[in-house]
Amino acid sequence: MTNNNISEDKNKxxxxxxxxxxxxxxGVEQVLIDLDKSLIxxxxxxxxxxxxxALLLVEKAxxxxxxxxxxxxxxxxxxxxPGTGKTTVALRMAELLHKLGYVRKGHLVTVTRxxxxxxxxxxxxxxxxxxxxxxxGGVLFIDxxxxxxxPENERDYGQEAIEILLQVMExxxxxxxxxxxxxxxxMNTFFESNPGFRSRIAHHIEFPDYSTPELLDxxxxxxxxxxxxxxxxxKDAFIEYINLRKEQPHFxxxxxxxxxxxxxxxxxxxxxFKENNGPVSAExxxxxxxxDIRESRVFSGGIDN
Amino acid sequence: xxxxxxxxxxxxDLTDAEIHTQVQYCIDNGWAVSVEYTDxxxxxxxxxxxxxxxxxxxxxxxxxxxxxNECRKQFGDYYIRVIAFDSTHGxxxxxxxxxxxxxxxxxxxxxxxxxxxxxxMRYSIKSYATDKPEGKRY
Numbered sequence: 001m002t003n004n005n006i007s008e009d010k011n012k013x014x015x016x017x018x019x020x021x022x023x024x025x026x027g028v029e030q031v032l033i034d035l036d037k038s039l040i041x042x043x044x045x046x047x048x049x050x051x052x053x054a055l056l057l058v059e060k061a062x063x064x065x066x067x068x069x070x071x072x073x074x075x076x077x078x079x080x081x082p083g084t085g086k087t088t089v090a091l092r093m094a095e096l097l098h099k100l101g102y103v104r105k106g107h108l109v110t111v112t113r114x115x116x117x118x119x120x121x122x123x124x125x126x127x128x129x130x131x132x133x134x135x136x137g138g139v140l141f142i143d144x145x146x147x148x149x150x151p152e153n154e155r156d157y158g159q160e161a162i163e164i165l166l167q168v169m170e171x172x173x174x175x176x177x178x179x180x181x182x183x184x185x186x187m188n189t190f191f192e193s194n195p196g197f198r199s200r201i202a203h204h205i206e207f208p209d210y211s212t213p214e215l216l217d218x219x220x221x222x223x224x225x226x227x228x229x230x231x232x233x234x235k236d237a238f239i240e241y242i243n244l245r246k247e248q249p250h251f252x253x254x255x256x257x258x259x260x261x262x263x264x265x266x267x268x269x270x271x272x273f274k275e276n277n278g279p280v281s282a283e284x285x286x287x288x289x290x291x292d293i294r295e296s297r298v299f300s301g302g303i304d305n
Numbered sequence: 306x307x308x309x310x311x312x313x314x315x316x317x318d319l320t321d322a323e324i325h326t327q328v329q330y331c332i333d334n335g336w337a338v339s340v341e342y343t344d345x346x347x348x349x350x351x352x353x354x355x356x357x358x359x360x361x362x363x364x365x366x367x368x369x370x371x372x373x374n375e376c377r378k379q380f381g382d383y384y385i386r387v388i389a390f391d392s393t394h395g396x397x398x399x400x401x402x403x404x405x406x407x408x409x410x411x412x413x414x415x416x417x418x419x420x421x422x423x424x425x426m427r428y429s430i431k432s433y434a435t436d437k438p439e440g441k442r443y
Contacts, residue, residue, distance in 0.1 A: 105364050126357075133372070137365025175367040 017061045027099045028053055035092050039085060040221065041214035048205045049093070056100045073202040074102060074177045075169055077145075077191075079184040080207025083253030086181045087141065089207075093179065094139040103177055105137035113147040116161040124157040128164045136175045145180035146190035166196045210253050215242050219257045223288070228265065230288050237293040244298050260296065267292045306413030308346050311386060311402040321370055324387065324405055328366035331389035336400055337361050339390070340372050342383045344408075344442040345435055356380075359390065373405050382408045382443040408434075408443035 023029045032050060039046070055072065062069040074097065078086040091108050098106025111131055118124035132140065142148070148165075150156040169178050180187070180197070184206065191198040210218065216239060223229055230238060241260065245251060268288055272280060309315060319327070331338050338360050341353035356376045360368060369387065376385050385406035388399050412433035419427040434442040 104367075107364055133360065133363050133368035136363065136367040136371070172367065172371065175365070175371075 017064060019057060019061060022057060022061060026057075026101075028057065028096060031092060031096050031099060035089075039088065040217045041210050042085060042089075042207065045085075045089060045205055045207055048203070049089070049096070052203060053096060053100070056097075056102060060100065071102075071173060073173065073200065075201045076177070076179045076203040076205060077187060077201050078179060078181040078205050078207060079187040081183060081209055081251075081253060083255035083257075084207035084209065085254065086207055087143070089205075090139065090141045090179050090181070094177075097139065097177060103138055107135075107138035108141055109135040109138060110141045110143060112143050113158065116142070116148065116165075117157050119157075121157075124160045125164060128161045132164070132168050132172075132176065135178075136172070139177045139179060141179045141181065144182045146182050146186045149190055149194060151193060162194060162197075166200065169200050212239060212242050212246070215253070215257050218254050219261055222258055222261055226265075228261075228286050228288055230293075231290065233290040234288050234293050237290045241293055241296060241298055248298070261288075263296065264288050264292045267295050306411055308384065308404065308407060308411055310346070310348065311404055313403045318407070319403070319405060321374075324373065325366045325370050327401070327403065328369045328387060328389075331401055332364065332366055332369075334389075334391070334400075335393075336389035336391045338363075338366075338369050338387060340369065340376050340385065340387055342376055342380045342385045342406075344383045344439065346384050346432055347430070347435070353384075353386065356385070377406050381406070384408070410443065 032053060035046060035049065056074075059069055059072055076093070078089065080086060087110065090110075094103065094106050094108040097103045109131065115131055116124070116128045118127045148158040148162055150158055165178065168176070180201070182190070191201075216235070219238065219242075220230070238260075242257070245256060245260070250256075265288070271289070271292065272284070307314075313319060313327075328338055339358070340356040342356055343350065343353040357372060360372070363369070373385065373387065383406070384404060386402055386404045388402040391398065391400040414430040414432050417429050417431065419429075421427050432442075
């Protein structure tokens with residue numbers, strides 16, 4: 001009774017809540033701006049995150065005004081090809097949820113099947129619980145979640161881990177948020193064979209592949225951070241490289257770009273040694289030439305991993 | 306007779322939310338928190354049974370409250386306490402310890418007096434519950 005009276009009193013006092021002020025005050029605005037700036041492309045993902053943030057903010061405002069509200073289900077699934085930024089976005093998500101007051105600590109615990117599933121009978125439950133306890137107050141990120149479920153082996157301990165996960169996801173909703181991640185197709189099969197998961201996850205976010213210009217932007221910003229830059233002709237060669245590499249197997253989007261640039265830096269270092277033109281300037285040390293890119297096996301039909 | 310051991314024991318029993326707050330204080334101080342249980346509440350019984358390992362790397366108290374509730378499920382009629390160990394050099398001891406669960410019925414302690422050497426008295430106490438074997442006491 002007393003609680004009700006207090007919230008009614010508050011209601012009269014406050015009356016209105018400025019949503020935008022709230023957005024700035026909680027620091028959510030800053031996280032969203034950072035997200036926009038630091039992540040290239042991923043428009044659908046950014047839109048979904050903005051929508052989710054808006055919903056959560058409105059939910060908090062309703063709570064403050066004493067309206068009926070319930071803690072929304074926050075468990076999510078991120079599906080997309082490798083290197084599309086799932087882990088990075090999960091980190092931001094943890095920060096966002098912390099600023100909105102939905103998780104108390106806002107840390108991210110990243111695990112895969114190995115961290116959850118034990119090797120012998122009775123090993124799985126304590127292992128899974130240990131991980132869940134570590135993630136409480138924050139976000140648990142399960143990478144390649146579909147490996148938890150192995151239909152071909154009926155005695156697989158993965159099922160046990162899934163059961164404990166589901167139980168905690170339901171009973172300790174205020175304590176932790178679970179994000180499942182993995183390739184799109186396999187995630188779909190996983191959800192189909194584990195309907196319990198599907199119904200407990202409210203937000204399904206898909207990560208699209210990057211386009212060539214986006215990949216080039218990503219590459220440039222990576223080089224920027226390392227104080228390198230591509231010459232005009234090197235840039236053209238790199239676009240060509242990206243287009244060729246995309247068609248090859250095991251293309252891992254941003255991760256492949258990072259690896260390609262790492263190798264280009266290696267070749268540049270080698271080239272500088274071979275040329276041996278006396279003392280070098282900072283300018284020369286930070287320039288990646290066309291040859292550094294062209295030497296890649298991808299241009300001769302080989303595969304870069 | 307309500308057992309008065311550890312911190313907060315003269316207060317009404319703590320709620321889960323209160324336990325959470327206290328444990329969070331311990332974690333924020335960098336102490337390792339663990340859960341212990343016993344059915345032999347003699348004050349000199351220092352070492353209770355451990356419920357799992359001490360929790361070193363959980364940043365949030367929800368994990369401890371979760372374990373307390375797990376322990377209650379199995380040992381609902383035992384004494385359960387939460388202890389926080391400070392490993393700082395020079396301390397290396399328990400900084401905080403409080404009871405979070407107690408049996409429904411606490412019979413209390415018997416004081417026995419023994420006359421020794423002349424008219425000197427020797428006293429000892431013994432829980433009524435410990436007359437029964439372990440596991441059947443409460």
